[in-house]
Amino acid sequence: MTHSSILIWPVLLPLFLGTVMFLIRGRSVLLLSLAAAVGTALTSFNVCRIVHQSSTLIHEVGGWGAPLGIVLRADGLTAVMLGLSGLVGLVISVYSLTYFKSNSRKEHLFWPIWLLLWGGLNGLFISGDIFNLYVTLELVSLGAIPLIALAGTRNAIKASLRYLLLALLGSMSYLFGVGLLYMRFGVLDLVMLGNVITPDFTAYVALALMIGGLIIKAALFPMHFWLPPAHSSAPAPVSAALSGLVVTASFYAIARLWFYAFPALELAKLSQLIGLLGCGAILWGGWQAIRQERLKTLVAYSTVSQIGYLFLVFPLCNTAVEGSGIAWSGCILFAVSHAIAKACAFLAAGVFIKVYGHDSISKLRGAGRQLPMVTLAFALAGVSLMGLPPSGGFFGKWMLLKAAFVTGQWGYGVVMVCGGLLAFCYIFRVLEQFMTAPDENAPKVKAPAVMTYSVLLLAVAAVSLGFFTPVLLSVLGVDSPVSLVSFAPEALLP
Amino acid sequence: MSTSLIYALTGIVIAGLGLFHYLSQRNILRKILAGNFIGTGIFLFLVSSAARQVDGPIDPVPHALVLTGIVVAVSATALLLALVCRYHDETGSLTFDEENDE
Numbered sequence: 001m002t003h004s005s006i007l008i009w010p011v012l013l014p015l016f017l018g019t020v021m022f023l024i025r026g027r028s029v030l031l032l033s034l035a036a037a038v039g040t041a042l043t044s045f046n047v048c049r050i051v052h053q054s055s056t057l058i059h060e061v062g063g064w065g066a067p068l069g070i071v072l073r074a075d076g077l078t079a080v081m082l083g084l085s086g087l088v089g090l091v092i093s094v095y096s097l098t099y100f101k102s103n104s105r106k107e108h109l110f111w112p113i114w115l116l117l118w119g120g121l122n123g124l125f126i127s128g129d130i131f132n133l134y135v136t137l138e139l140v141s142l143g144a145i146p147l148i149a150l151a152g153t154r155n156a157i158k159a160s161l162r163y164l165l166l167a168l169l170g171s172m173s174y175l176f177g178v179g180l181l182y183m184r185f186g187v188l189d190l191v192m193l194g195n196v197i198t199p200d201f202t203a204y205v206a207l208a209l210m211i212g213g214l215i216i217k218a219a220l221f222p223m224h225f226w227l228p229p230a231h232s233s234a235p236a237p238v239s240a241a242l243s244g245l246v247v248t249a250s251f252y253a254i255a256r257l258w259f260y261a262f263p264a265l266e267l268a269k270l271s272q273l274i275g276l277l278g279c280g281a282i283l284w285g286g287w288q289a290i291r292q293e294r295l296k297t298l299v300a301y302s303t304v305s306q307i308g309y310l311f312l313v314f315p316l317c318n319t320a321v322e323g324s325g326i327a328w329s330g331c332i333l334f335a336v337s338h339a340i341a342k343a344c345a346f347l348a349a350g351v352f353i354k355v356y357g358h359d360s361i362s363k364l365r366g367a368g369r370q371l372p373m374v375t376l377a378f379a380l381a382g383v384s385l386m387g388l389p390p391s392g393g394f395f396g397k398w399m400l401l402k403a404a405f406v407t408g409q410w411g412y413g414v415v416m417v418c419g420g421l422l423a424f425c426y427i428f429r430v431l432e433q434f435m436t437a438p439d440e441n442a443p444k445v446k447a448p449a450v451m452t453y454s455v456l457l458l459a460v461a462a463v464s465l466g467f468f469t470p471v472l473l474s475v476l477g478v479d480s481p482v483s484l485v486s487f488a489p490e491a492l493l494p
Numbered sequence: 495m496s497t498s499l500i501y502a503l504t505g506i507v508i509a510g511l512g513l514f515h516y517l518s519q520r521n522i523l524r525k526i527l528a529g530n531f532i533g534t535g536i537f538l539f540l541v542s543s544a545a546r547q548v549d550g551p552i553d554p555v556p557h558a559l560v561l562t563g564i565v566v567a568v569s570a571t572a573l574l575l576a577l578v579c580r581y582h583d584e585t586g587s588l589t590f591d592e593e594n595d596e
Contacts, residue, residue, distance in 0.1 A: 067555075131559055138566045138570070143571065145577075154584045157577060157581050158585075158590070160577060162590065164573060164574055165525060165529070169516065176539070176562060179540040290514070295518070355566065492503075
């Protein structure tokens with residue numbers, strides 16, 4: 001298993017180059033950043049490719065195996081997430097080269113922190129034990145929060161302070177759970193834990209503490225209130241990384257624990273509770289998004305709503321019911337397409353802010369005539385968020401709906417359809433303003449080409465993800481916790 | 495009642511007191527202190543779980559976890575304090591409710 005050492009590069013490369021970046025100044029920062037971004041993305045894609053071709057990769061760091069050493073593991077789920085973070089991270093980096101184009105020290109600080117955040121995310125995805133998950137979750141929070149504060153405004157400082165206070169509470173709760181599990185079962189490795197865990201009181205308390213802590217970080221309704229101020233006051237590329245990757249990573253940690261470490265526990269009631277919270281998130285987030293005046297807050301509330309869909313996997317993916325594995329594929333597909341579409345929407349909002357100096361929806365009248373490409377990108381991202389074919393969002397939602405029917409839980413299906421309608425309303429509220437004719441004497445504006453085309457690239461990726469669904473599912477199928485339904489059109493019909 | 499159990503219970507009590515103040519205090523500095531209390535309580539609990547048998551060998555893993563946890567807690571506290579300084583510079587306040595959102 002010598003080739004398993006490729007697993008360390010998506011983590012080591014950004015962490016190392018990010019640290020170097022603190023020390024250097026001047027134009028070389030941008031060159032090195034681009035190199036680091038390309039390198040990180042390529043090494044991530046490489047892991048993805050190898051996992052798809054062979055099978056799960058396991059790397060024992062320094063030759064020390066579990067239970068004492070640190071074990072890195074990459075299965076199909078990890079590969080999908082690494083591919084996602086590679087794609088979104090690379091586009092965010094290229095976009096940021098133009099977004100943070102002034103040579104000031106403050107803007108250069110974006111690069112080391114962003115690379116630390118990216119390395120932390122990749123580390124989270126390949127963590128093989130629950131304690132490493134804790135460390136990487138902290139790394140992600142400690143990377144994300146300074147990036148929000150980088151905006152420097154009073155709102156941004158306040159939002160990041162609130163976010164950090166809550167994130168800290170979440171991670172303390174998680175750590176307590178880890179301690180309980182170790183005390184009771186004596187292992188930290190995810191797979192070993194899954195084998196030895198027994199349904200007793202300690203296990204349930206630990207589960208509640210860990211999932212509860214992570215729910216704060218994943219901003220599931222009603223713990224979502226920190227998210228809209230934080231995500232909307234951050235600089236646009238940071239918002240894209242937060243809504244696209246950081247929230248997805250917290251959800252990933254919950255799914256990882258739920259389906260890999262705790263399968264032996266009786267979780268039907270808890271899953272219904274989480275499902276209800278998910279429904280609350282879908283409806284409340286969508287409703288609030290419609291009422292927002294600023295484009296970035298609207299997109300941030302849309303994130304609150306879309307997170308709700310992800311959490312429906314817990315009630316819908318019931319291993320006792322045949323065919324409900326489709327909920328698992330649908331959920332991961334939905335997570336991937338949401339991450340891409342949401343990053344795209346925030347980056348598009350960033351272009352509007354750069355060009356017009358604000359993101360007030362009512363004043364963006366006529367932007368469609370002036371910035372057609374960016375508007376097209378935002379609309380395409382909207383197509384995925386609403387769940388229209390052929391976007392990845394459509395297939396993800398369709399699979400979740402199918403699972404709701406297979407398991408006889410029709411209520412979730414109704415909520416999902418309502419959530420789609422709400423998404424339709426908030427996206428078209430924005431597009432309506434964009435498509436109105438601009439004022440006669442509106443000044444001519446031009447968006448930087450690099451930003452425009454990187455946004456467009458993500459938009460095309462979000463919409464065309466539907467065509468790549470079979471590939472994505474075959475990667476996800478490597479060591480999947482539930483038997484996946486093969487991707488055939490007839491398998492999707494109710 | 496074994497010694498390690500007393501330590502574990504003390505840890506839980508400290509963490510609980512910390513949590514209470516964390517949620518009830520409005521002053522951000524007090525919140526940060528309370529957060530550190532929660533951390534300390536959890537660390538004490540974890541350290542006490544290292545004594546797996548009475549008079550037996552000590553399990554080193556919880557100690558390693560606590561060391562890592564302390565490093566994380568120190569960095570998070572440092573970041574919090576830096577943010578509080580900026581927040582105080584911007585608003586002149588140490589609570590969240592002095593001024594309106596947006």
